[in-house]
Amino acid sequence: MFLKHIDLTTALRPSYLPDEVLLFVQDNVGLYEGKFKLPNQQNGQVYLTSHRICYVDKDEPRKYSAALNLKEVDRYEFYAGFLKSSAKITIVPKPLKRSTLHNRVVSNTGVNSRGSTPSPAPSDNAYTPPSGPPSMTAATWVCTICSFSNPVPSNFDPTTANAHTPLPPCLACGIKPTLSQVLKAAISTASNRPAATPNASQSGLSSQEVSSPITPQSSDLLTFDTRVGSGQGKPDASVSFHCPRCTFSNHPSLLSCEMCGAPLLSQNIPSSISSSEYIRTQSPGPVKDSNSKTSQGGTDFAESVKISFRGGGEKIFYERLKSAMTQRKWLLQDAPPAPKSNRGMDDSSASGSPSTPVQKTKTAGIAGLEQLGLNMRKNNEILIGSAFEDLEALMASAKEVVALAERFAQQVNGASGDVTSKDNSILAESAHQLGLITTKDIVGGGSSESLYFSELARNLAEFLTDDSRGVLKRAGGILTLVELWAMFNRARGGVELVSPMDFEKAAQMWEGLKLPVRLRKFRSGVMVVQARDRTDDATIKSILAWLQDLHEFPPDRDVAWDWREFGRGVTAQEAAERFGWSLGVAEEELLMAEEHGALCREEGLEGLKFWKNYIGSTDPALLQKREAQEQADALIQRLKETGLIG
Amino acid sequence: MATTTTSPPPQPQSSSSSPSFPFPREYFFPAFFTRQTNITIHHAQLTKWSALILAYARHHRLFRITISAAAESDLFFNRGIDRRLSPPDIREVLDFMRKDGRAEFLRPDGAADAASAAAAAAGGDVVFLYWRKPEEWAALVEAFVEETAQKGSVLTVYELTEGENTRGTEFHGMDNQVLMKALNILVKRGKAQIFGSEDSLGVKFF
Numbered sequence: 001m002f003l004k005h006i007d008l009t010t011a012l013r014p015s016y017l018p019d020e021v022l023l024f025v026q027d028n029v030g031l032y033e034g035k036f037k038l039p040n041q042q043n044g045q046v047y048l049t050s051h052r053i054c055y056v057d058k059d060e061p062r063k064y065s066a067a068l069n070l071k072e073v074d075r076y077e078f079y080a081g082f083l084k085s086s087a088k089i090t091i092v093p094k095p096l097k098r099s100t101l102h103n104r105v106v107s108n109t110g111v112n113s114r115g116s117t118p119s120p121a122p123s124d125n126a127y128t129p130p131s132g133p134p135s136m137t138a139a140t141w142v143c144t145i146c147s148f149s150n151p152v153p154s155n156f157d158p159t160t161a162n163a164h165t166p167l168p169p170c171l172a173c174g175i176k177p178t179l180s181q182v183l184k185a186a187i188s189t190a191s192n193r194p195a196a197t198p199n200a201s202q203s204g205l206s207s208q209e210v211s212s213p214i215t216p217q218s219s220d221l222l223t224f225d226t227r228v229g230s231g232q233g234k235p236d237a238s239v240s241f242h243c244p245r246c247t248f249s250n251h252p253s254l255l256s257c258e259m260c261g262a263p264l265l266s267q268n269i270p271s272s273i274s275s276s277e278y279i280r281t282q283s284p285g286p287v288k289d290s291n292s293k294t295s296q297g298g299t300d301f302a303e304s305v306k307i308s309f310r311g312g313g314e315k316i317f318y319e320r321l322k323s324a325m326t327q328r329k330w331l332l333q334d335a336p337p338a339p340k341s342n343r344g345m346d347d348s349s350a351s352g353s354p355s356t357p358v359q360k361t362k363t364a365g366i367a368g369l370e371q372l373g374l375n376m377r378k379n380n381e382i383l384i385g386s387a388f389e390d391l392e393a394l395m396a397s398a399k400e401v402v403a404l405a406e407r408f409a410q411q412v413n414g415a416s417g418d419v420t421s422k423d424n425s426i427l428a429e430s431a432h433q434l435g436l437i438t439t440k441d442i443v444g445g446g447s448s449e450s451l452y453f454s455e456l457a458r459n460l461a462e463f464l465t466d467d468s469r470g471v472l473k474r475a476g477g478i479l480t481l482v483e484l485w486a487m488f489n490r491a492r493g494g495v496e497l498v499s500p501m502d503f504e505k506a507a508q509m510w511e512g513l514k515l516p517v518r519l520r521k522f523r524s525g526v527m528v529v530q531a532r533d534r535t536d537d538a539t540i541k542s543i544l545a546w547l548q549d550l551h552e553f554p555p556d557r558d559v560a561w562d563w564r565e566f567g568r569g570v571t572a573q574e575a576a577e578r579f580g581w582s583l584g585v586a587e588e589e590l591l592m593a594e595e596h597g598a599l600c601r602e603e604g605l606e607g608l609k610f611w612k613n614y615i616g617s618t619d620p621a622l623l624q625k626r627e628a629q630e631q632a633d634a635l636i637q638r639l640k641e642t643g644l645i646g
Numbered sequence: 647m648a649t650t651t652t653s654p655p656p657q658p659q660s661s662s663s664s665p666s667f668p669f670p671r672e673y674f675f676p677a678f679f680t681r682q683t684n685i686t687i688h689h690a691q692l693t694k695w696s697a698l699i700l701a702y703a704r705h706h707r708l709f710r711i712t713i714s715a716a717a718e719s720d721l722f723f724n725r726g727i728d729r730r731l732s733p734p735d736i737r738e739v740l741d742f743m744r745k746d747g748r749a750e751f752l753r754p755d756g757a758a759d760a761a762s763a764a765a766a767a768a769g770g771d772v773v774f775l776y777w778r779k780p781e782e783w784a785a786l787v788e789a790f791v792e793e794t795a796q797k798g799s800v801l802t803v804y805e806l807t808e809g810e811n812t813r814g815t816e817f818h819g820m821d822n823q824v825l826m827k828a829l830n831i832l833v834k835r836g837k838a839q840i841f842g843s844e845d846s847l848g849v850k851f852f
Binding site: 559560561562565566569594595597600601602603604609611613614615616637638641642643 | 671672674675676677678679680681682683684686687690691694726727728729814815816
């Protein structure tokens with residue numbers, strides 16, 4: 001399926017893949033498939049990320065949200081809109097078999113994308129240097145400037161390519177290749193396949209297709225598989241494993257080539273992938289059901305998907321989509337991290353590739369540790385050195401540099417021994433992982449600011465409810481807005497800070513967006529943030545339960561009153577300690593409980609204490625009863641006095 | 647009950663010889679002695695305090711209290727738990743009772759029988775506690791006169807409060823000023839007539 005069901009976070013935003021970066025958000029969009037509106041996906045937000053286009057439905061987000069992977073996009077067209085028809089962007093998927101597409105999705109989202117990418121290359125391409133790393137495309141072209149082997153883009157079709165086909169620049173040096181170069185590489189890969197198939201020109205770029213066991217040209221693959229299987233069954237060193245890049249015969253249990261470091265295939269993975277792929281195909285999202293039927297009916301082309309921008313924003317979306325398609329961030333994930341490691345080897349032959357420094361720690365003891373540290377420093381040096389050589393390289397290694405910078409920051413903080421700064425760095429780190437980057441320019445400018453606020457609100461909700469961080473949990477389930485504001489901005493690492501006004505506005509939107517957190521205003525005007533399920537009643541209940549417990553346990557010192565009957569008074573301090581609240585929050589909560597009539601106060605030398613309300617409320621029925629009692633008493637007394645009784 | 651013989655200046659300084667007053671549960675609750683800010687609780691607190699004061703006064707047959715002195719009495723000062731109601735709070739409770747018709751501040755000039763009793767609001771230190779309202783007292787006196795067939799005859803005020811005949815009635819040993827208020831009500835209704843001078847007042851019932 002072109003459109004796939006997606007998982008949402010607690011804040012009803014798409015959960016991002018690793019390395020995925022949010023580029024643009026626009027609300028008030030609808031989806032079309034072909035010419036027809038998708039009935040349940042007519043009002044929602046579209047998220048453009050570096051990897052995907054996600055649609056999140058407004059009314060039934062968990063049910064009808066969908067995404068399509070940019071890597072499956074063949075082309076995209078812009079329609080500016082005419083009269084009542086709103087602007088649309090049509091996205092046409094690649095004319096590939098569905099199974100192939102799925103295979104890719106799985107392999108990309110897998111933990112080890114390098115190892116899991118199936119490719120027949122080792123068996124038949126062993127003697128062809130250009131078809132090097134088994135990334136998603138088997139074909140590679142060698143940069144003439146830096147001699148780095150780049151993958152040929154997956155959507156590059158030699159039959160249709162012309163001078164206007166966009167070509168990605170070299171991943172290492174950023175120089176664009178000539179068309180003929182890439183064309184040659186693609187064709188050589190295709191022609192190197194021994195079993196020429198009728199659709200070779202089309203499938204030449206997709207190695208996965210070859211790997212899938214149902215395709216006809218896999219006879220050669222089957223032999224490969226059996227050979228590999230035997231090699232696995234009895235770990236025989238004689239069954240060597242040819243490196244796809246340098247043809248060195250490796251030991252079958254190695255994961256990367258001993259000679260050139262190119263990733264080798266682990267043999268059992270293709271089968272597991274294909275099985276998972278079938279599972280995927282059989283469990284599509286609710287919307288896609290009808291889709292799958294039509295595509296099973298024979299049409300090889302999936303229907304194109306149209307995104308209708310009813311609230312504007314289509315131009316920016318188109319621009320960003322264009323740049324995302326040119327950048328092809330999803331390739332980076334699959335590409336071997338070679339540029340850095342290769343350079344490292346060139347520059348300093350002493351240290352190995354930075355990705356595997358652990359292998360170097362053969363020496364034990366302090367010397368080993370020192371060696372390890374030395375290697376690491378050297379790697380860092382190389383990394384930084386190479387990263388700043390030119391801009392493209394910096395972009396390519398941005399991830400590592402950021403990680404390095406964060407590690408340095410952590411070390412600095414660790415040295416000062418400050419607990420809060422350590423907390424902050426952890427926060428910052430996790431914030432980075434989350435992709436906390438809703439900024440004003442990401443959000444569609446066509447609609448008002450409200451989209452920015454709603455995105456910020458969702459962002460905040462995610463930040464709060466993220467389990468790994470436990471921001472709310474650590475604060476006892478309640479946090480003042482100011483504290484949250486400070487924490488959130490600190491987590492953003494000092495850039496793209498949110499102004500207090502915006503922050504408050506965003507927080508006020510939680511209620512409307514049905515997010516799992518809510519903003520509460522205390523009587524004193526203090527605003528706090530807490531989980532939706534923590535109502536006042538729940539808080540009062542827990543406070544009362546606590547006070548009830550104090551009836552059971554004797555106070556730590558003698559008290560004059562009957563503690564079995566009344567328990568004892570508690571201060572805000574005690575409540576803060578008991579529930580993990582901050583002092584201000586504890587005070588507000590106690591006052592809130594008092595206002596509800598559950599607690600009463602006692603002001604004394606020891607400060608303000610709160611008791612369970614034994615004074616009670618004025619109950620009219622009770623008053624009447626008391627009056628009746630008084631009259632009865634008076635009557636009895638009078639009778640006594642007159643000597644009639646007693 | 648009603649064994650106090652030297653009542654006229656009934657200062658609640660010392661708990662009287664009568665059996666100890668059964669204080670309510672709230673009296674032993676420390677927070678009861680702090681003014682509550684929650685309106686509902688505060689109202690309940692005032693109501694309970696007012697009930698406690700009246701019950702206490704009835705028990706000890708107190709007709710008037712001096713606030714400064716009463717603040718030290720065990721009515722407002724629970725020595726057991728070392729909690730006391732502060733004088734401003736006492737005043738607030740008494741004011742609450744005044745609105746309810748259960749207390750009245752004595753006017754500083756001593757003109758207690760002023761008709762505009764409510765106007766004599768805060769300020770005074772001495773407060774009358776009406777565990778029976780003057781109307782009720784008036785009804786009691788009237789009933790007594792009726793019962794003892796003394797209509798048309800003249801009784802002195804002293805006779806009413808200290809006389810042998812009234813022994814056993816509730817208004818025996820009553821505070822003079824409170825009694826005067828009650829008698830004035832009867833006068834207004836045309837049921838009695840007061841004459842005589844300050845020291846020897848006489849009342850004629852019709």
